[in-house]
Amino acid sequence: MTDTVIFQYDELFEALNGLLSEHFEQAEAKALATIFTEAEFDGLVTHGLKRFPRFMDEISRGWINPRSKARILSDADAWMVIDGQQAPGPLNAMFSVDHAINKAKHSGIALVGLKNTNHWLRPGYYAKLAARANCVLICWTNTIPNMLAHSQSPTIGKPTLGNNPIVIGIPNGDKPIIFDTAMSQFSYGKIQQYAEDNKPLPVAGGYSDDGNPTNNAAKIFEQLSASAIGWWKGSGLSIMLDLLAAVLTGGQSVEEVSRHEGEQNISQVFIAINIEHLWGDQYFSRIANLIFQLETDEIHWPGQSLNRTRAKNDIEGVTIPLHIWQAVLESTPNQKHH
Template structure:
């Protein structure tokens, strides 16, 4: 592994995306999100995704000109069509519009249909809390996980994001409905590490902690077994209903790579109209203080709360550790000669 600065990481990604056909504005936005995701410890949806995104652009699976078009406005609820455009800028626009609606109505909901992969969902939760807003957001995906009781992929892992602003630090949950995402499996496989708990099934139908075995069968385990499966199904149905877009089984027919054709929901709430932002922040600070005082388990590690690791990473000035093979690949995409 090698280390690079955030500025260098963003610059190389931006130039790679501009060469792939993005406008300067979109390349800058996407590069910042991918670089920050890598810094925050989610390289699977940051730097590591750039070669795949460039490939999707070259194939025409993601349209860099795809507009974010208004379809319907119902007071605090609005629907947009993404026209298979860039998922990251679309999601950022949807979040900003939901924030504007929340400031007007107390809450705002923006649903987006026919869009593409939003990369790290937590990006948009942080976008909301940094403006003093609370949020619930989710996306559906193509079939990539077996429903509970099935041996083949039939539901999406349908990531869910929830965020509430705090004074010292916010609460930000970003989780897929699978115990581990495919991106996480890939990272641990490259490191030669096992999963801390079972994350899927091997070719004998047995639960395993071996990421490579799960990658082979593609039978990832729903979080909470039947509960995660049920939640994934309902998140899918609600996303398709609210956006009037595709459900998972319909996304499967698009056949343009991961996340293309998906439906997404961005719900934002204004704490100022719900008891006041100061009360909200005090409540979150009290919660995190309470959690931090709890006696640690046998591992001896500090008790964690959602968003804690990202918050601490964002206040760490250390360089960012990246996979050298992927870094060299992205450097080439940017037109550079890779160097260690």
């Protein structure tokens, strides 16, 4: 049996906060520790501690600047454009979401464009923040080229599209409805997980060397040959999200991002809608009725399993493979042990 370590929420948060405090100001360290801890307790392990060493490595490479701060470039009643200035992606995203929510509270709807940022870690977290403020959140990001366009040559070449994740969050009391998906059939975090477990993907999620669909996770991960959801439809959605991200932020496209080393200078969009502004108190009875309709038809709605996982982990804690926790400790200069 693989050696593991068990953390309760406060234990994991405090351990990560201690490690991050060596590199960030107090408030920023706490915010980042919260994002990593939330991902683990929500069961999104592909975007939790497994990404921590990579996050620290990108700081050491100079791709993320821990001392940089986001800067507002333009501001109006219902929109804002922000230059992330390569500050940590999660902090840039939270800064953007906070402004989108605050503007939506006054205007009903607000759009915030963020350019020159980096990986935002687990985007569903930002939808949770918006839902707590009774706001719908629609947000997306472009990425490095990591997905093959459906119309590309049948022999594997260089990926040209980003899998450009999008998140839609809808308030629903303490159980928000959150759809968090990449434009690829599987996120690269999930592909990596299957590859490390020496398991095939449950369905084809990319292309083999000869251009045929495959469920060989290791091969897809190695050559960045993920396939789009819905084939040509996912390719089209990826392109549209990339174009919108570039024009709404004044930032870079997937192709332009590819000119840099690593995932730097990506573009993100955050749209917040104040439900109370539209519906007032009627909203919660309406969403409860709509959820009841889904449950009556035995339809699994986005976020349902996440809520069950979170409830379980809040009671029992999370079990972290020891090698993952050791990798977290080894990625920081001052190691601390649980």
